[in-house]
Amino acid sequence: MNIQGFGIKNFRSFDSDGIYLDGLKKINIIIGKNNCGKSNVLRFLQTLHSNLSDLNKFPNDIKNQHRRNGQSTILNLKVKGDNLPHNKDKFRRANGFDYNNFLEQFHNFDVNLNSQSINLPEQLNDLEWQQLIPFQSAYAQASAQQLLSKINESWKQSIIQKVKSTFKDLIYIPHLRVIKEGHQFGDSNSSINGSNIISKMFEMQNPEIGNENARDKFNLIQTFVRDLINKPDLEIEIPHTKEEIVLTIDGNRLPLDSFGTGIHQLVMLCSTLVIHDNSIVCIEEPEIHLHPELQRKFIKFLGKTKNIYFLTTHSNIFLDSRLNTSIYHVQNDGIKSTISHANRTTRTFSILNDLGYHSSDILQANGIIWVEGPSDRTFIIKWINLIDSTLIEGLHFSIMFYGGRLLSHISFQNEKLITDLIPLLKLNRNAYVLMDRDGFSSKTKINLTKRRIKEEIGDRNCWITKGREIENYLTEKTIQNWLEVDKVKINPDLKLEEIVSKIHKNKYNTAKTKYSKEIIKHITIEDLDILDLKLKVKQLTNRINDWNA
Template structure:
């Protein structure tokens, strides 16, 4: 599984960045997305060149007239800062000062926590290094901001605990010494940093050393993994993992990379044939190269330039999912592909330039991600909020569907993998999924909005033999194919998929003043109706949304009617729309 080694960076007067910018917090996979010349590669270049990692020391300054110096308006001193999350700061201090942290109830213990709270900015402690040694804190508060945290006695105890000194002036000696000790006490150790450049190729020379991620020396390296010495047999798992990825992207369970004796190219054994890797197309060739680089490297920080080159969006997503599930590196990726915006578990940063300098900002909200899409030149009609649209009659249907979908695949996220939209029951007769050649399509051309589409609709049948309404049958004919289907409820309404006794119990709780018992509970009855106190007619206006919310507070029961089959079909369609999993092994879409 991917890991997080670096929590954030602070950059000032470097390439396209002028005044100091704090960039973070980082996660296991981080995307820097923006148009050409926005400055997407700034953070990658900074990390690769200046992070004080195992394979290099951090440079404290840039040479005079360096091409990496800031070239915008104004001038300033190059600043390289690195961030450590608060909980990592405290963990490091505990390792170095075990006695101080023995008693969580002690005043010294609490004072350390309060002091760290003041030192961090946006939850991160920002530091500068020279070589691998701490130099100073970036954004350090003034001494006066710490004075009132504790009295002189508390500071003296902490000073003695950290430095062995006591009786010093708090403002001029003790506090500055304590703050420096806290900063120096953070155990910073970053792994090697590798850069996968935008231009990648397979080196075919036997004597080339595999020392970077440009492709030079990759074939000899793969050969050693294909047939390792008996003492290194454990290395074969790396080769097996790359083959597993090849099988996923080609859809061929027998696909396998082979390195021939001459070691001048790669072969693929597939469908009983042995072919050059190049013959599968540039996209497969490119994605296998990147996957190989990242699988061979372990527990490192890897910066990747434009992985989307020659890759279809589906391959782009498969690559990232493979890296997340099968490697243990941290990734920083510069791209102008919108396909990565909704990657689960990843951090997305918008990179833009105002004509003077570049800015890097986290894209935390949907509006931020829409702004990225606009930066990349997408129009509102080019993209939707999700890769699939599910049309339902109303809000309570949405609540149930989200609950049931989560029961089958809890990793699916509304607004990312699918969107739910309302058509309203009264519009059913006007809906048409064909946007051309049909006058009803002018009202709502569903498939012109998104080809990946499902419609969930009440059957409204009052018996098993009742005829389905003509509008519903027409939608089945127009929509049902490999990218869409219509789900007509097996019972009368979607509420008939809820256990009847559970539903009636919730209705009694919601309407205690009028509820006087259940009505009829058959699958073709109105499940929401109940007996009303003092009335012969059933109560028909129950709180559907409130009931749905209460029902969905409990684990989903998919064993009612055909609910499990239908939800499984719907999840399979969402998977296909998002390129998740092996489509060949997904349940097939059935006719309604």
């Protein structure tokens, strides 16, 4: 797809102000309540594709008009100026207009699909004929109105061609899906049917000479299904009758229909997406019949294909993807639908409310790191980023505070419930705890509470600092650069407060959060080579990746 975004006006639930999907990426997820209008985005794309050969036939009936307003559907595109027909030589000689700026900017065009007319950028209407000549070289001299007419015709043809080339390869997969000989893949709007899939897979399984690459696609489908049901020796086969898909597992040959609906759906979907590569693919509710694990595997599979996707969904699993995704939140006020590009941090609660989730249903990350306070969080995020910058707080993990003495009231036991302790694993089964060793020397025994927590949660989910406190992982170089002094002596049994008070007029403990944010600016990857810091941070990032696998 060679455009960054598009808008829709006067179509079903979208009024004359319309909606715009900007920042398009490989996977574009459209989310919202039932009957809010999210499926209308996919219906528009499918209807546009079906009428590309003759856009005049784009339906303008009561069913497709916004509240029967009688107005034609409009496709809004942003096109960069240098992609529009113009005379580059005359641009260089022109004056009185900032042409270079015009060429670099994106310009909005409303394309009336029934009349195939466009609107020109308003700034062109204010130009004299001499200034318009670089946009249209058909006349040496002409009135401004004649030039504008020629520019409009030239640009209209260019933009209509762009629409056709962009949306020519598109498939629409509705929420009702069947894969049998002679049965439609979906409803009457779908161009895919069961026999198409089976026949195409048969061709990939038995490619003609010179088309051996088709076998690679077949192998990709087979590899995915093997991973899906954890059977590395699985074989997919299309018999010569081309009536069904057969799976051979543990020496048994069984038709695909013998497996559960979830596996049946995924094999069907993934086969279709491999067959139709380099396409725009619209899928209604891909999560149907798929439990969360299969949904995650399906998302990963999308990343291996060459398509651009538009998905409608009610599943929060698709919000948790680390792939190249954009999320759009559709809302309806009873008159029209609006759409917002959903930033995960600013719109999370609104989206989850629309999906019908309660706080007890889901937590905003796949695991929790428990630390004593805000300054510990500052250091942990910095260290994680140095080891694995792809991990994002709030998406792949959350950090929560237990606060010094609260630790004695916390339990990480899953089996045994102790009445006076908080069973934190009920909040999230993936938990990791960071605790200061404390004590006056490295020989001091860890107290009973910390030993209990370590036993309950296990060594791989617990980090007790090797130094006295987390600040003892700061190197002499880091402290020197922060305090702007030539020499600092670090002792793993000495509190940072005691070190700072000897050099700095302010006490560290009076503003730990503020100072920690200053300190991390001086921490580099080399500063992880102190005590067991690098080892522990790597273990922690491995655990986070396990949570998100």
